[in-house]
Amino acid sequence: MANTWWELKILCEPDLEDSIFWRLETFGCRGTAIESKGNSSLLKAYLPSFQAQLLDLSALSLWLRQDALCIGLPSPLLHWNLIDEEDWSSSWKQYWQPQDIGDRFLINPAWLPLPASSERLVIRLDPGVAFGTGNHATTQLCLESLEMRLSAIPDSFIGTENKKDSLVIADIGCGSGILSVGAILLGAKKVYAVDNDPLAVKSTLSNRTLNDINSERLIPALGSVDVLTKIIDQPVDGIVCNILADVIIELIPEMAAIIKPSTWGIFSGILLEQSKAVADVLEQNGWVVATLWKRKEWCCLNARRS
Numbered sequence: 001m002a003n004t005w006w007e008l009k010i011l012c013e014p015d016l017e018d019s020i021f022w023r024l025e026t027f028g029c030r031g032t033a034i035e036s037k038g039n040s041s042l043l044k045a046y047l048p049s050f051q052a053q054l055l056d057l058s059a060l061s062l063w064l065r066q067d068a069l070c071i072g073l074p075s076p077l078l079h080w081n082l083i084d085e086e087d088w089s090s091s092w093k094q095y096w097q098p099q100d101i102g103d104r105f106l107i108n109p110a111w112l113p114l115p116a117s118s119e120r121l122v123i124r125l126d127p128g129v130a131f132g133t134g135n136h137a138t139t140q141l142c143l144e145s146l147e148m149r150l151s152a153i154p155d156s157f158i159g160t161e162n163k164k165d166s167l168v169i170a171d172i173g174c175g176s177g178i179l180s181v182g183a184i185l186l187g188a189k190k191v192y193a194v195d196n197d198p199l200a201v202k203s204t205l206s207n208r209t210l211n212d213i214n215s216e217r218l219i220p221a222l223g224s225v226d227v228l229t230k231i232i233d234q235p236v237d238g239i240v241c242n243i244l245a246d247v248i249i250e251l252i253p254e255m256a257a258i259i260k261p262s263t264w265g266i267f268s269g270i271l272l273e274q275s276k277a278v279a280d281v282l283e284q285n286g287w288v289v290a291t292l293w294k295r296k297e298w299c300c301l302n303a304r305r306s
C-alpha cells in the first residue's frame with residue numbers, strides 16, 4: 001500500500017502565518033507551503049499519517065484557535081485529509097518558486113531549470129521532507145549572516161589562519177543542508193552538518209550531490225554536538241545553529257568542546273521574546289553577542305568568542 005500523508009489546509013489571517021507555521025513545525029509537519037487567497041492566506045502542510053491520530057489533529061486545531069484568540073484575530077479554519085505519497089510530493093512543490101536571499105543567494109528548487117544567467121550563488125535544493133527551503137525567516141537570517149561573515153571581508157584582511165578558504169564550519173540542525181551548501185558556495189573549506197533527524201541527514205546528502213559538492217567538504221552526520229566532538233579533526237571556526245531557543249540553550253555548554261578562541265556563531269530559530277534568555281546563556285558561556293538581526297517575530301544572534 002502507498003504511504004499516506006495528512007494534508008492540512010489552514011485558511012487564516014496573514015498576520016497569523018508565522019505563529020501557525022511555528023505550530024505546524026512543532027507538530028512535526030514537513031513541506032509547508034503558502035498561497036494567497038484574497039485577503040486571507042492558505043497554508044498547507046504535510047505529515048506522515050502514522051505520526052498523528054485524529055485526536056492529535058483536533059488538538060492542533062484547538063491550539064491554532066487559542067493562538068489566534070490570544071492576539072485578538074479570527075480563528076483559522078483547519079481542514080485535513082489523507083493523500084498518498086505521490087500526491088504529496090507534487091502538491092507542495094508547485095508553490096515553491098526560485099527565491100533570492102540576501103545579496104548573494106538564489107534558492108532554486110531542484111526540479112526547476114537553472115536561471116540562464118545569474119550573478120548570485122545558486123543553491124539547488126530538494127528538501128524532501130526536511131526543514132529548510134529558504135522560505136522561513138530564520139533560514140534567511142542565517143544565510144544573510146553567513147554572507148556577512150564570509151563575504152564582507154576580503155581574504156587579505158582576515159589573516160592567514162582565518163582565510164575564508166580554510167574555514168571549517170559546523171551546521172547544527174542542518175535540515176535540508178541549505179546553510180551548509182550556502183557556506184560552501186561562499187568559500188568555506190569544510191562544513192560538518194549534523195541533525196538528529198535521519199531524514200534531514202539524507203536530505204543534506206542528496207543536496208550535497210545536487211550542488212556538486214565534494215564529499216570531503218560537506219560531511220553530514222546523524223546526531224548533535226556530541227557527534228561533532230567525535231567527527232571533527234580540529235575546533236571549528238564558525239557555528240551556524242538554527243534550531244529552537246530551548247534546544248540552543250541546552251546545546252551551548254556542549255559547544256565549548258568544538259570551538260576555539262576566535263570561533264564565531266550564528267544562532268537562530270529564536271523568537272524575539274526568547275532572545276534575552278539565549279543571549280544570557282551565550283554570555284555565561286564565554287560568547288560575546290555582537291548583533292541581533294530580526295525578521296518578523298524571529299531573530300538571529302551573531303556572536304563571537306573574543
Ligand SMILES: C[S@@+](CC[C@H](N)C(=O)[O-])C[C@H]1O[C@@H](n2cnc3c(N)ncnc32)[C@H](O)[C@@H]1O
Nearest residue numbers: 131132139173174175195196197200224242243
Ligand atoms: C528549523 S530546522 C533548520 C534547518 C536548516 N538548518 C535551516 O536553517 O533551514 C531545525 C533542524 O534541527 C534539527 N534538530 C532539532 N533538535 C536538534 C538537536 N538537539 N541536535 C541536532 N539537530 C536538531 C531538526 O531535526 C531540524 O532539522
